[in-house]
């Protein structure tokens with residue numbers, strides 16, 4: 128067989144395993160492979176038909192995504208009540224928020240090992256038990272230490288679910304639906320974040336014990352997921368085959384595809400797994416990934432995607448949205464909570480656009496388009512903050528309270544400097560667009576929503592026209608910031624939100640899938656903690672506009688990384704995707720050997736040798 132190089136094409140060598148060849152020949156005879164179609168697209172459309180089961184399966188699995196979104200999102204509203212009821216210091220508040228994300232980073236790593244050993248189904252069930260236990264502990268917590276234990280437990284569940292669910296959905300989906308079904312998991316994550324903000328809004332009126340309902344309600348989807356998997360959802364056929372349970376694997380595949388004619392798909396998966404097993408040699412998986420160039424490349428792409436997702440500042444923007452909205456004129460705290468719910472809803476809505484686009488435009492274009500728009504909108508946000516900083520209102524009224532005279536806050540001459548100091552806030556009267564009697568006051572250490580003394584120390588309800596801005600400055604450029612926020616969500620949510628999860632579920636060969644996803648999911652969580660914990664310090668040193676320009680710059684670097692490294696995986700069988708990362712395969716047979724099969728990749732599309740011969 129000859130391989131021909133042409134401009135713009137890259138030559139990849141893929142080992143041809145017998146099953147795949149048989150399948151392709153079979154399809155070719157039936158005229159199913161067109162000039163530009165791939166083998167897998169053909170298999171997908173003929174075999175799979177309209178199996179509803181796979182949708183049910185995706186729904187129950189994606190409840191794991193819902194819980195991930197709910198439990199990470201609900202804590203901000205719960206904290207508003209908790210800090211009053213349990214008298215929490217800032218350190219405790221930070222601990223209760225970040226402990227969950229930290230625990231998720233660790234358990235995502237452990238999830239890789241558990242997945243390989245016990246399978247996807249048992250891991251998802253384990254995660255739902257952990258979520259249930261965590262929810263019960265949180266809702267009954269008598270003190271802050273028990274709350275911390277509950278938050279750590281919930282984090283363990285999130286980590287396992289975040290790495291297992293996308294893998295499971297990818298492994299049970301037919302190729303032409305896979306992108307959409309895995310992206311539904313991220314839709315559920317953002318849906319969970321939205322529902323969490325609605326629940327936060329609803330229970331924020333219940334000042335005593337409202338947080339118990341907020342944190343405890345997660346038990347409902349967790350129990351539902353457990354029951355679904357316990358009673359009728361099967362193990363991934365790919366994992367079963369890897370463990371040697373061929374009979375069960377065939378049964379499950381037949382059940383999921385709702386058709387008897389799954390033999391071709393079954394053969395291809397089996398063959399590749401057998402080839403991989405022969406080459407495995409019992410070395411630890413991470414070591415094999417690092418020493419095998421295609422798998423190593425996949426790992427770099429997977430971790431890079433997750434890292435840049437977080438470095439683009441999604442969680443900072445979401446967290447900061449209430450403040451952005453306050454800047455834009457929403458002064459009432461309760462109203463700001465509801466508007467944060469609107470932000471979460473926008474994130475959800477645009478993720479839906481991603482579900483719609485992923486199989487139409489493909490992962491690569493969607494991600495590149497999304498990160499470009501993300502970088503632009505981060506720059507719009509930064510320009511908005513820059514203009515606000517340049518026209519920052521001056522301090523023209525010095526507090527009469529003698530205790531505050533010694534504080535550094537009284538040295539600041541503009542709102543911008545005052546607000547960037549975590550210990551100070553800006554207190555002012557507003558009359559239309561006029562700001563008057565503005566002062567820089569110390570923040571109450573127990574409650575940042577009040578000044579330690581003076582006009583803004585009693586809450587603005589008693590003194591309705593005095594405003595307390597501890598993390599923003601009143602500005603007439605707030606519309607630019609608001610525009611930046613909306614653009615950001617519209618661009619980030621369809622691509623950079625879901626694609627890192629979707630692509631990671633697809634790019635690793637089976638032997639490396641659990642470990643690869645475990646590593647990349649932990650990278651996501653580690654950068655999540657890093658960006659959220661450093662945001663206020665970064666803003667203190669670089670100002671807000673500096674921080675957002677920094678995120679925009681990181682998104683630009685991310686763009687070039689993806690432009691160079693991210694292949695298109697749309698429409699391919701999972702077993703074919705690994706060839707996109709190979710100049711030569713190191714897991715399946717000897718390149719150029721008896722069964723060698725040449726495959727060219729153009730713009731990420733895999734072409735069969737029959738397609739190649741068309742162009743020769």
Ligand SMILES: O[C@H]1[C@H](O)[C@@H](O)[C@H](O)[C@@H](O)[C@H]1O
Pocket residue numbers: 313316317320436441442474623624625628651655
């Ligand atoms: O993909 C998700 C999604 O975009 C969420 O909105 C975000 O909070 C998560 O960190 C991210 O992993």
